[in-house]
Amino acid sequence: MKQGGFGVFLTNLRELRGNFRSAYRRHGPPTTERARSQTVFNNFFQHIHATRVHPHSLRVTATWGLGVALASLFFILTATGVLLMVYYKPSTALAYDSIKDLHYIVPTGRFIRNIHRWAGHMMVVCVILHMTRVFYTAAYKSPREFNWVMGMCLLVLTFGLSFTGYLLPWDQLAYWAVTIGANIAASPNELIDALGLPPVFRVGTLQKELLLGSSSIGEDALIRFYVLHVFVLPMLVFIVIGAHVWRVRKDGGLARPGGSPTPAGKGVGTMDAVPAGPAEGPTRSFGLMCVVRDKSPAVGVNPDETVPSWPFLMRAELVVFMGVMLLCLIFGLFFDAPLKEPANPMIPENPAKAPWYFLGLQEMVSYSAFVGGILIPSIVVIGLTLIPFLDREEEECGVWFSGAQGRRVTLLSVLVGTVLAVLSVAIPVSFGWLRDWFPDIPQIVIIIFNPGSILTVFYAVYSLIILNKMRSTRMGALALFTCFLVGFAILTYVGTYLRGPNWDFYWSQSQWPIH
Amino acid sequence: MPGRLDPEPIARRDFLGLAGLWAAFLAIGGSVVGMLRLPKPRVTPEASSVVRIGKAEDFPPGTSRVMLEHRIRVFSSSEGIAAVSLICTHLGCIVKETADGFSCPCHGSKFALDGKVIKGPAPRALNWLACARAADGTLLVDTSRDVKTGTYYKA
Numbered sequence: 001m002k003q004g005g006f007g008v009f010l011t012n013l014r015e016l017r018g019n020f021r022s023a024y025r026r027h028g029p030p031t032t033e034r035a036r037s038q039t040v041f042n043n044f045f046q047h048i049h050a051t052r053v054h055p056h057s058l059r060v061t062a063t064w065g066l067g068v069a070l071a072s073l074f075f076i077l078t079a080t081g082v083l084l085m086v087y088y089k090p091s092t093a094l095a096y097d098s099i100k101d102l103h104y105i106v107p108t109g110r111f112i113r114n115i116h117r118w119a120g121h122m123m124v125v126c127v128i129l130h131m132t133r134v135f136y137t138a139a140y141k142s143p144r145e146f147n148w149v150m151g152m153c154l155l156v157l158t159f160g161l162s163f164t165g166y167l168l169p170w171d172q173l174a175y176w177a178v179t180i181g182a183n184i185a186a187s188p189n190e191l192i193d194a195l196g197l198p199p200v201f202r203v204g205t206l207q208k209e210l211l212l213g214s215s216s217i218g219e220d221a222l223i224r225f226y227v228l229h230v231f232v233l234p235m236l237v238f239i240v241i242g243a244h245v246w247r248v249r250k251d252g253g254l255a256r257p258g259g260s261p262t263p264a265g266k267g268v269g270t271m272d273a274v275p276a277g278p279a280e281g282p283t284r285s286f287g288l289m290c291v292v293r294d295k296s297p298a299v300g301v302n303p304d305e306t307v308p309s310w311p312f313l314m315r316a317e318l319v320v321f322m323g324v325m326l327l328c329l330i331f332g333l334f335f336d337a338p339l340k341e342p343a344n345p346m347i348p349e350n351p352a353k354a355p356w357y358f359l360g361l362q363e364m365v366s367y368s369a370f371v372g373g374i375l376i377p378s379i380v381v382i383g384l385t386l387i388p389f390l391d392r393e394e395e396e397c398g399v400w401f402s403g404a405q406g407r408r409v410t411l412l413s414v415l416v417g418t419v420l421a422v423l424s425v426a427i428p429v430s431f432g433w434l435r436d437w438f439p440d441i442p443q444i445v446i447i448i449f450n451p452g453s454i455l456t457v458f459y460a461v462y463s464l465i466i467l468n469k470m471r472s473t474r475m476g477a478l479a480l481f482t483c484f485l486v487g488f489a490i491l492t493y494v495g496t497y498l499r500g501p502n503w504d505f506y507w508s509q510s511q512w513p514i515h
Numbered sequence: 516m517p518g519r520l521d522p523e524p525i526a527r528r529d530f531l532g533l534a535g536l537w538a539a540f541l542a543i544g545g546s547v548v549g550m551l552r553l554p555k556p557r558v559t560p561e562a563s564s565v566v567r568i569g570k571a572e573d574f575p576p577g578t579s580r581v582m583l584e585h586r587i588r589v590f591s592s593s594e595g596i597a598a599v600s601l602i603c604t605h606l607g608c609i610v611k612e613t614a615d616g617f618s619c620p621c622h623g624s625k626f627a628l629d630g631k632v633i634k635g636p637a638p639r640a641l642n643w644l645a646c647a648r649a650a651d652g653t654l655l656v657d658t659s660r661d662v663k664t665g666t667y668y669k670a
């Protein structure tokens with residue numbers, strides 16, 4: 001019989017809805033566990049999840065939901081950022097006014113801008129906290145080393161996003177914070193001059209020009225920051241987040257101690273070893289089993305220990321997302337993002353402060369721009385990245401502080417880190433530093449001996465002592481990481497609350513001279 | 516004849532495949548390296564760094580004038596006229612005049628009147644700038660060219 005004709009057409013029209021749905025969803029309605037698992041497995045947007053997860057991964061204390069919070073924040077920032085782009089004009093003459101319009105004229109503009117600003121701050125907080133939790137639960141160990149490295153990329157990119165966004169309003173805050181930032185990029189010159197090398201070696205000037213497209217902040221700098229902020233960096237973050245979350249799944253789900261108890265009193269789960277496949281698969285043709293790595297979720301895990309991702313994981317993700325949304329809404333409604341006077345290249349803000357997460361650096365920068373702004377941050381970033389390669393001890397992952405000994409080391413390190421960091425501020429504030437004692441001292445001496453560099457060396461030596469005494473690289477890493485966190489927190493606090501006009505020390509803002 | 520039992524050191528197809536791959540990488544890499552030149556302009560877009568500050572007669576010995584719009588302080592003595600930059604050599608804030616010199620609001624550097632660092636993180640003295648005289652007699656200061664501290668311009 002011949003197909004077609006008016007009747008068939010009508011039938012197709014009638015069945016359009018059902019047919020469309022089944023074309024889109026290949027497995028029937030996701031009402032059974034099996035159909036849901038199939039959906040998670042086959043759907044492009046969902047296959048970033050494993051089909052089943054271990055209950056340990058769903059515990060609040062395992063992750064504090066921080067990774068998902070970060071992904072949610074990135075999503076919120078993208079959505080609000082696109083809305084801001086509708087009005088924002090990246091030019092020195094118009095930028096400030098367009099932000100002002102957004103704030104005072106555009107319907108919901110202020111709300112959207114507030115959310116974008118606070119979500120950005122929250123993302124910086126969460127990225128630090130997430131790194132902290134991954135570190136303390138030893139979740140960077142094999143096979144997750146590379147995911148830690150990708151995480152470090154995300155950390156740096158997140159700071160980059162915040163910093164580039166900071167310039168866009170083109171107000172006093174923005175202009176002077178970025179002036180300082182750009183001159184930090186130029187600060188290798190300080191070392192080169194101090195060593196007495198000829199001016200050709202002044203790489204700092206090159207770095208600054210690449211960043212600003214000019215030798216001072218103007219139209220070109222604004223466009224560069226804009227392009228980085230709205231396209232280049234978000235795109236990179238998006239790609240790396242995708243790979244990062246994918247690796248979480250491919251590295252066998254979240255790190256967890258072996259034999260974690262299953263929920264609801266079902267007793268301790270077993271980790272029955274599944275016989276390994278052939279060590280090396282056939283090379284010409286192979287089945288899927290040769291491609292799947294042995295630590296993948298489906299292999300080596302007793303399936304009875306896991307729960308389906310749909311609904312358990314998705315529910316958890318939704319809760320975190322809603323929580324983050326709620327915080328953003330509250331902040332957006334009740335706290336306005338600041339907007340100072342328009343940028344004025346003649347009069348710096350006093351005090352001119354960088355965004356809060358750089359104030360610890362600003363504290364160190366106020367001895368030597370190169371050491372505080374480039375050398376120590378680079379050492380920290382490289383040091384953090386190398387952690388999983390320098391501490392390869394095999395131990396149970398997913399245990400906070402790696403047990404009682406680790407907790408003791410961490411506590412001790414909090415103490416040592418605090419004392420050293422406080423001293424590094426208190427001594428120069430009360431007694432001055434080298435230049436106050438020897439006015440003609442060459443800069444190179446200050447580059448080598450300043451509170452920042454001495455603090456760093458003390459932290460490193462302390463951690464090496466711990467490492468050697470405990471005969472454990474993990475304990476050494478715990479000591480160093482804890483010192484770093486405590487030092488970061490204290491210096492940030494000092495820079496934020498205890499430094500006033502002329503970067504002088506004040507116990508409280510009410511003592512600032514009126515000017 | 517090389518065959519299955521007597522293979523070539525590198526199979527012909529593998530060689531061709533690898534060659535193709537490398538060609539593609541080289542092409543992409545070459546383009547990227549070429550484009551890396553883009554972000555550094557040959558000419559920076561600022562206004563000219565040479566500024567006019569007035570006639571020599573306006574600066575009799577003993578004058579000192581802060582010209583905030585040019586970020587310089589111009590002063591003169593019996594030795595001549597000099598211009599000192601007000602851009603802090605630490606991280607580029609604009610220093611403020613105080614009773615006995617200059618202080619920087621950003622990280623607390625202090626400078627003497629001649630620009631010497633007295634206190635704080637600034638690695639160098641404030642820059643002394645090159646002065647000159649235009650054909651019509653106006654004094655010029657080149658804000659991008661520094662001269663040795665203590666170099667006065669005999670107008």
Ligand code: HEM
Pocket residue numbers: 063065066067068069070071074127130131134139140144147148149150151152154155158237241244245248253254255
């Ligand atoms: C934009 C930033 C980031 C996003 C969106 C992100 C996202 C995630 C997500 C969703 C997870 C799943 C588990 C969880 O919620 O904790 C995760 C795990 C992980 N993250 Fe991140 N992350 C980011 C930054 C970082 C940073 C800065 C590091 C460390 C340097 C890092 C290292 C890791 C590692 C090693 C895991 C596996 C942890 C485990 O197996 O227990 N991530 N990340």
Ligand code: FES
Pocket residue numbers: 603604605606607608619620621622623624635636637
């Ligand atoms: S910019 Fe002047 S002290 Fe830092």
